[in-house]
Each structure stands twice: as C-alpha cells, then as structure tokens.
Amino acid sequence: xxxxxxxxxxxxxxxxxxxxxxxxxxxxxxxxxxxxxxxxxxxxxxxxxxxxxxxxxxxxxxxxxxxxxxxxxxxxxxxxxxxxxxxxxxxxxxxxxxxxxxxxxxxxxxxxxxxxxxxxxxxxxxxxxxxxxxxxxxxxxxxxxxxxxxxxxxxxxxxxxxxxxxxxxxxxxxxxxxxxxxxxxxxxxxxxxxxxxxxxxxxxxxxxxxxxxxxxxxxxxxxxxxxxxxxxxxxxxxxxxxxxxxxxxxxxxxxx
Amino acid sequence: xxxxxxxxxxxxxxxxxxxxxxxxxxxxxxxxxxxxxxxxxxxxxxxxxxxxxxxxxxxxxxxxxxxxxxxxxxxxxxxxxxxxxxxxxxxxxxxxxxxxxxxxxxxxxxxxxxxxxxxxxxxxxxxxxxxxxxxxxxxxxxxxxxxxxxxxxxxxxxxxxxxxxxxxxxxxxxxxxxxxxxxxxxxxxxxxxxxxxxxxxxxxxxxxxxxxxxxxxxxxxxxxxxxxxxxxxxxxxxxxxxxxxxxxxxxxxx
Numbered sequence: 001x002x003x004x005x006x007x008x009x010x011x012x013x014x015x016x017x018x019x020x021x022x023x024x025x026x027x028x029x030x031x032x033x034x035x036x037x038x039x040x041x042x043x044x045x046x047x048x049x050x051x052x053x054x055x056x057x058x059x060x061x062x063x064x065x066x067x068x069x070x071x072x073x074x075x076x077x078x079x080x081x082x083x084x085x086x087x088x089x090x091x092x093x094x095x096x097x098x099x100x101x102x103x104x105x106x107x108x109x110x111x112x113x114x115x116x117x118x119x120x121x122x123x124x125x126x127x128x129x130x131x132x133x134x135x136x137x138x139x140x141x142x143x144x145x146x147x148x149x150x151x152x153x154x155x156x157x158x159x160x161x162x163x164x165x166x167x168x169x170x171x172x173x174x175x176x177x178x179x180x181x182x183x184x185x186x187x188x189x190x191x192x193x194x195x196x197x198x199x200x201x202x203x204x205x206x207x208x209x210x211x212x213x214x215x216x217x218x219x220x221x222x223x224x225x226x227x228x229x230x231x232x233x234x235x236x237x238x239x240x241x242x243x244x245x246x247x248x249x250x251x252x253x254x255x256x
Numbered sequence: 257x258x259x260x261x262x263x264x265x266x267x268x269x270x271x272x273x274x275x276x277x278x279x280x281x282x283x284x285x286x287x288x289x290x291x292x293x294x295x296x297x298x299x300x301x302x303x304x305x306x307x308x309x310x311x312x313x314x315x316x317x318x319x320x321x322x323x324x325x326x327x328x329x330x331x332x333x334x335x336x337x338x339x340x341x342x343x344x345x346x347x348x349x350x351x352x353x354x355x356x357x358x359x360x361x362x363x364x365x366x367x368x369x370x371x372x373x374x375x376x377x378x379x380x381x382x383x384x385x386x387x388x389x390x391x392x393x394x395x396x397x398x399x400x401x402x403x404x405x406x407x408x409x410x411x412x413x414x415x416x417x418x419x420x421x422x423x424x425x426x427x428x429x430x431x432x433x434x435x436x437x438x439x440x441x442x443x444x445x446x447x448x449x450x451x452x453x454x455x456x457x458x459x460x461x462x463x464x465x466x467x468x469x470x471x472x473x474x475x476x477x478x479x480x481x482x483x484x485x486x487x488x489x490x491x492x493x494x495x496x497x498x499x500x501x502x503x504x505x506x507x508x509x510x
Contacts, residue, residue: 083414084414132411162421227418228418
C-alpha cells in the first residue's frame with residue numbers, strides 16, 4: 001500500500017496526532033460548556049422520544065407513529081452503505097441535519113455542527129453492533145443517465161419484473177397485495193411509500209437519494225435492497241419511472 | 257518503524273505516546289470482534305451425549321399457514337406450520353438445537369469448506385432451522401420463479417434484506433454467535449432460523465426428537481435445548497471418560 005512508505009508513516013502519525021489533539025480540545029471544551037457534551041445534548045433534545053438508553057421508549061414515544069428509532073439494534077434506514085452494513089458517521093449526520101420528512105424526526109439544524117457531531121458517538125454507543133462490525137464503504141452511484149420517455153418505460157418494466165408493485169402497488173399508491181401485512185423489525189405496522197403522494201421521501205428527494213434507497217435497502221423495514229439485481233443503468237431507469245409516478249407539481253416543489 | 261521517522265527526540269516521544277494511545281484505542285474498539293473463546297485440542301476419552309427431546313402433554317393440533325398470494329408458484333392449500341413439529345408416535349420434537357454452552361476446549365472443527373444451503377422452494381425456506389459455527393458462509397437460493405426478499409433479523413451479524421429473483425444466490429457469512437431469524441416480507445408465512453454457535457458441540461433433533469453430540473471431553477457442563485417457540489431448557493450434566501450419557505428433555509408450551 002502506498003500510504004505505508006516512510007513518508008506515509010509520518011503522514012499517518014500526523015493524522016493520529018491531529019485526531020488526538022482535536023479530541024483533547026473537544027474534551028476540554030465539553031467540560032467548560034455542557035452544550036457540546038453529546039450525552040447532555042442527547043438527554044435534552046433526543047431522550048424525550050428515543051429514551052434515556054436509546055431504546056426508542058421516551059415519554060413522548062407512545063403517541064408517535066412511526067415510532068422513534070430504537071438505537072440498540074443498530075438498524076439505520078437511511079444509509080449510503082450496502083444492505084446489512086452499519087451507517088457511516090456521515091450518514092447519521094445527514095439524518096440529523098435534514099431530519100426524516102413525514103415523521104416527527106425534525107431536522108436538527110437548531111443544534112450546532114459540533115453538537116450534532118458529539119451526538120454520533122452517543123447514538124453508536126447504544127448498540128453493541130458497532131462493537132462487532134464496522135460500516136462498509138458506501139455503494140457506488142454510477143454515471144447518471146438523463147430521463148427520457150424511453151428510460152421511464154424501461155423503468156416501468158423493471159418495476160414490474162422486480163415486483164416493486166407487490167408492496168408499492170401497480171400504480172405506485174403503496175397499496176400492493178403485501179402492503180397491509182408489513183411490519184418493521186420492532187413489530188410495528190409500516191406502509192410502503194405512496195409515490196403518487198409526492199416527494200416526502202424519508203431519505204431525501206434527490207434522484208441520488210431515490211437511487212440509494214432501493215440500492216441499500218432500508219434496514220429495519222421490509223424495504224429490501226436490489227443491489228444484486230440491478231445494473232447502474234437499470235437503477236437510473238427505475239429512478240426515472242418512480243419519479244414519473246410522483247405528481248409533477250409536487251416533484252417541482254420538492255426538488256432540491 | 258516509528259523510530260525511523262523523526263530525528264527529533266522530543267517529537268519521537270510524542271509520536272510514540274500517540275501511537276500507543278491510538279493502538280490501545282483500536283484494540284479496545286474492536287475487541288469484541290476478535291474475541292475467540294473456544295480452543296481446539298485433541299480429545300482423549302471423549303464421551304457422547306444422546307437422547308430425545310419430547311413434548312410434555314397432549315399434542316396440540318398442527319397450525320395451518322394460509323397461503324394468501326402467488327398461488328401459481330406457492331400452491332393454494334394451507335400448509336402445516338414448520339414452527340412446532342411433534343412426532344405423532346413418540347412425541348419427539350423436530351428442529352430443537354441441543355448444545356453445550358459452557359465448553360471452551362474440545363474437538364477440532366473446520367467448516368470453511370462447507371457451504372450450507374438455505375433454499376426457497378414453493379415459498380418455503382428449506383431447511384427451517386440451520387445450525388452453523390461462527391465464520392460459516394451460507395448460500396441462500398431462490399428456487400421459485402418469482403421474487404422473494406430475504407430479511408435477516410440480528411444485531412451482531414449483518415441485518416440484510418435483499419430482493420432476489422429466480423435462481424439468484426446470496427452468499428452470507430455469519431461471524432458471531434447469535435440466533436438469527438430469517439423472513440420474507442412479501443410472503444408472510446415464510447420463516448427460517450440460522451443459529452450461529454461458537455463451538456461445535458451442538459446437534460439438531462430429527463423428526464423423532466433425537467440428537468447425538470460426540471467427542472465431548474469428560475466434565476461437567478450446561479446442556480441446553482433451544483426451540484423457537486418452546487424456548488430454552490437447560491440441564492447440568494456430568495460426563496465421564498468414554499461414557500455414553502443419555503439425556504432426555506421434555507418441554508411444553510409455557
């Protein structure tokens with residue numbers, strides 16, 4: 001490996017040093033003002049829903065649907081990593097910044113970037129999964145293809161062949177034959193996304209976000225990964241088709 | 257390597273300190289993954305544990321699973337649930353895993369060349385229960401001409417959920433001791449278990465509830481019988497050199 005020649009060694013040490021140094025700074029800072037201590041921030045802003053121990057059982061949780069995430073299993077829906085993998089820190093930070101539309105998980109842009117960063121190890125600390133496994137590298141998003149009437153038609157065919165309709169319905173209304181029986185990993189009922197309702201996608205509205213959701217799957221839910229089933233081109237066709245189901249006005253409004 | 261890097265003595269010390277710090281950090285960070293508790297030895301005077309797991313009480317009527325979709329591929333008739341299979345004659349219970357939980361030294365085992373199969377045929381997982389040792393890769397096949405999604409429920413091992421077409425093969429490695437449920441979200445009635453063990457002292461009961469565990473070093477152990485719906489029963493056993501020990505479990509619905 002290139003990085004481990006002599007010069008690289010200095011580099012590695014330097015990196016280690018910077019990390020240790022910045023850690024030391026955060027520590028010092030944290031003891032001064034409680035606001036950047038991840039545990040304190042969690043207790044104040046997150047525990048009411050996600051519970052003191054991250055079990056998703058805070059006092060507010062009962063009256064909420066979908067339920068606040070139970071962090072103890074390490075199951076994260078919104079990831080850039082393959083099915084079965086843990087999320088990267090960036091994935092978690094992304095969710096904290098944008099929230100999860102259509103749920104009570106609001107964007108936590110009221111917190112500072114430092115506060116959100118301090119929350120990441122707290123969330124990971126709730127699950128033993130992070131002690132056993134490391135996140136895998138993010139899946140590759142291949143060269144984007146422009147949407148045309150033809151790519152949409154090709155996408156429709158894939159939607160039929162790969163049986164997205166079993167859950168999402170033939171017209172994408174979220175009313176397929178399996179829709180009414182679906183449960184998440186915690187035994188709560190869960191609905192497949194209704195594409196005709198527009199662009200309140202949990203994991204974000206961009207084409208890349210849609211591409212990622214059916215490529216990585218949404219761990220903890222019935223929404224599977226189709227990574228082994230679809231080539232890069234096919235994934236874009238499917239994005240185009242699924243988009244075409246969303247009402248144009250809503251797409252325009254929700255587009256980034 | 258570290259010492260070659262810097263000519264300056266002070267920073268030498270500093271880098272050393274930091275390297276030690278970061279080293280301890282990496283070590284503690286993934287200690288769980290590296291933990292191996294079982295040691296292989298040559299077993300002399302090994303004994304054998306055999307017996308039956310049977311149902312205590314009247315045999316409950318077999319549950320039927322309704323097949324509510326994809327009739328052309330899955331069949332129409334409701335099918336007997338694989339969850340609790342009791343032999344009509346001797347009341348033996350199938351698919352119980354009998355295992356020694358607290359054994360840290362024992363026979364050699366190597367499953368690296370073995371790739372157990374979990375197949376899907378007419379919208380049923382075959383077999384219903386699979387027991388493997390940690391580090392084994394399982395090939396999951398789809399033998400049905402429709403889509404299935406294979407959804408694993410676990411924490412230490414990877415909780416995957418993947419759509420698969422006809423003849424598709426998923427190869428999944430299970431590295432940690434854990435009881436993993438497998439389901440298909442499209443076909444609610446489908447279920448299977450992949451049970452991952454740290455040591456090779458386990459057996460899966462046959463349709464008469466019988467099991468045999470061989471080459472066990474003499475000693476006192478906790479013997480466990482696990483069943484997906486009847487739960488866990490344990491017994492303390494004492495095995496002498498070259499002994500063939502008979503142990504029977506009797507379980508009922510709690």
